[in-house]
Amino acid sequence: MPVGLIRIPVAAGLALAMLMTPVSGASAEPKPTLAQAKKKLEKLNEQADQIVEKYNQASEKWKRARKKYATLNSELARQSEQVAGLRKELVAMAVSTYQFGAVNSWEGMVYQTDPGALLSGLASVDQMSASRAQSLSAFDEATKALRLNRNLAKGALSEADETRDELAKEKAKADKMVKAQTKLLRELNVFKAGNPESGGIQYTGSASGNARAALQFAFAQVGKPYQYGGTGPGGWDCSGLLQAAWRNGGVSLPRTTWEQWSWGANRKVSLNDLQPGDLIFSEGLGHVSMYAGNGQIVHAPQTGDVVKVVPLSAYGRRLVGAVRP
Structure with missing residues (x-):
């Protein structure tokens, strides 16, 4: 045996080689797809x-x-x-x-x-x-x-x-x-910080009376950030936005979606008979939006997004019903 060389058992040698070998990218947990x-x-x-x-x-x-x-x-x-x-x-x-x-x-x-x-x-x-x-x-x-x-x-x-x-x-x-x-x-590079000072957009739909006043307020909040627990003026969550909007329309709504749904027990309307200003609730009552007319809604969606107007078809949540304040 040459001087300086030490015999290592085969099994121990393999284990040592595995420890000394750098971990390749193939063995790391793969990133989720989009x-x-x-x-x-x-x-x-x-x-x-x-x-x-x-x-x-x-x-x-x-x-x-x-x-x-x-x-x-x-x-x-x-x-x-x-x-x-x-x-x-x-x-x-x-x-x-x-x-x-x-x-x-x-x-x-x-x-x-x-x-x-x-x-x-x-x-x-x-x-x-x-x-x-x-x-x-x-x-x-x-x-x-x-x-x-x-x-x-x-x-x-x-x-x-x-x-x-x-x-x-x-x-x-x-x-x-x-x-x-x-x-x-x-x-995902899709986080939207929003602008607490946003002046929103003008409502030009067909609503009248109290519903129009509520929609005008909601549209004026477009671009402001979603903020859980938010009741304005710089940020809103879904129920906080609609409570403030309908307050502007002369109607006092409760604070939370569950309370708003309960409050509207005798004011429920069919999803096939929506009118501007109606409140639309998701299954589980975790989210509420306002119908703006022409198949659109205005709402404060979720964290990382802003108050926006989108087609009802793009709502992305299963619906449970609607209430007419």
Whole structure:
């Protein structure tokens, strides 16, 4: 055996050779095709619809809980002032009775020699007793109400804390989804940042009255970015856009797609009988758009896109029905 050479078992030599051989591109995980990436994005968008609406629901629930607590807390403060005032009145009455009791008591009046003074004293006692009883009753009722509202306020605060935690969880899910969507959109080179200052486009369709006012507002938002949880003016999500648009048309819609669909329970119309201004809902109620007439809709699609007008046939989502505000 030549000097410096060491015999290596065949199996060990093969393993060492494999470790030292650079990994070729052929063994790396292949990149998805354009079609695969688009399909993945479509699935992400469908998931995002549901996640964003859950976030919006939690956000609305948190706002209601916070408002309820603020109202009860304000009432609690008012009642606390009332109870404090009644307590002060009762203390003053007790002090007065103690200081002047010898004059106004039954013992003091029994020895009155003047009949007129005696009658006057009796009237004063009756009045004082009635006033004292009324004050004690008012104090008792106010104290009971104070205790009740204090407990209600504590419950409302606890509810607000729970919904705040729920909101934080839903926001974390939405943030994660948006990150995944944005990454894939950038890889496909189709991410649209939008312009928060966009002046939109003019609505020239056939709608009239409230529907026209709603569509004019929605068209004026074209080009602004989709933003989950967005209620304007620089960014919108689907339900936030339509809520604001119809507010401009004089109709108060709820905030989320689920609430809007429920609100429209008695206003549903056939998808074959759409009129400009109608709200069109996707299956699962994760997305809503507005019919603009001539087979077109205006909507805020999803992350990485902008408020736009597109043919209804290009909607890309299965439809469940429509509502006419």
